[in-house]
Amino acid sequence: MSEVQRKKYSDKDKNAIFDQEFMPHIDSMYNFAYRLTFDEDDAKDLVQDTYLKAYRFINSFERGTNAKAWLFRILKNSFINEYRKKSKQPSKVDYQEVETYYNSDNVDYNMTSDLRVDAVKDMLGDEISNALNSLAVDFRTVIILCDLEGFTYEEMAKILDIPIGTVRSRLHRARNLLKEKLKGYAQNMGYDTEEDQ
Amino acid sequence: MDKNFNSSSERKLNCRDVGKCFKLLESILDGEADLESKALLDEKLEKCQPCFEHFHLEKVIREVLKTKCTKRVVPVELADTIRQKIQEIK
Numbered sequence: 001m002s003e004v005q006r007k008k009y010s011d012k013d014k015n016a017i018f019d020q021e022f023m024p025h026i027d028s029m030y031n032f033a034y035r036l037t038f039d040e041d042d043a044k045d046l047v048q049d050t051y052l053k054a055y056r057f058i059n060s061f062e063r064g065t066n067a068k069a070w071l072f073r074i075l076k077n078s079f080i081n082e083y084r085k086k087s088k089q090p091s092k093v094d095y096q097e098v099e100t101y102y103n104s105d106n107v108d109y110n111m112t113s114d115l116r117v118d119a120v121k122d123m124l125g126d127e128i129s130n131a132l133n134s135l136a137v138d139f140r141t142v143i144i145l146c147d148l149e150g151f152t153y154e155e156m157a158k159i160l161d162i163p164i165g166t167v168r169s170r171l172h173r174a175r176n177l178l179k180e181k182l183k184g185y186a187q188n189m190g191y192d193t194e195e196d197q
Numbered sequence: 198m199d200k201n202f203n204s205s206s207e208r209k210l211n212c213r214d215v216g217k218c219f220k221l222l223e224s225i226l227d228g229e230a231d232l233e234s235k236a237l238l239d240e241k242l243e244k245c246q247p248c249f250e251h252f253h254l255e256k257v258i259r260e261v262l263k264t265k266c267t268k269r270v271v272p273v274e275l276a277d278t279i280r281q282k283i284q285e286i287k
Contacts, residue, residue, distance in 0.1 A: 048275070
């Protein structure tokens with residue numbers, strides 16, 4: 001929404017953009033909203049607010065550009081501004097502390113996991129979803145955007161208002177945290193995670 | 198790209214530059230790497246056990262996230278409610 005207003009669309013154009021470029025993403029938007037809020041009503045409100053804002057600021061959207069990334073950015077900002085405070089999922093970690101840590105671009109890539117490929121393959125959808133849902137919201141968000149929604153690093157940088165280097169490092173940390181959660185499930189399933197392949 | 202797991206005896210067991218290699222492997226899996234970097238991939242997977250293991254674990258993590266995460270169906274009335282609200286603000 002920070003883009004310079006280029007032109008004014010006619011009502012007919014606005015409706016066409018809304019129906020053809022915005023509404024097809026309602027499914028992804030709702031799932032993103034639900035994974036942020038963990039509440040059906042909050043997710044509905046968040047998606048609705050996002051679409052209303054998108055319509056209100058439609059003149060700042062350039063037709064034919066990436067509508068999905070544009071809408072996701074509005075949704076993410078609405079979530080931060082209005083929903084995060086009242087989110088029913090209490091934050092498990094002190095946000096400031098985590099933010100300082102993960103906004104650093106220096107990532108330790110030496111950390112290896114003894115989680116096994118076969119153990120991950122055998123996991124149930126609920127286990128994968130629960131592991132993802134248990135991550136702090138900013139880690140969860142990068143995984144949703146990259147792995148579930150297929151955004152590029154560049155698109156994610158725009159959606160989240162962070163540099164590409166931070167996208168990369170945050171993703172790496174998020175997946176390492178996810179692996180730790182999955183390792184817990186793997187151990188419960190009886191996989192020996194300590195043994196080499 | 199999928200190599201046989203049993204051929205690991207031919208790979209070196211320590212990677213000299215884990216940081217650089219893992220960063221590259223993750224970029225490739227995320228669709229961010231250029232052709233030149235992709236050309237390095239086969240060589241790394243062929244010769245280096247830590248790279249091989251990291252690549253396959255990272256790959257399967259992405260696959261299960263993409264295919265197994267529970268998806269919720271959008272409430273049927275949501276699209277209509279949005280259109281109705283937009284009519285009101287017009």
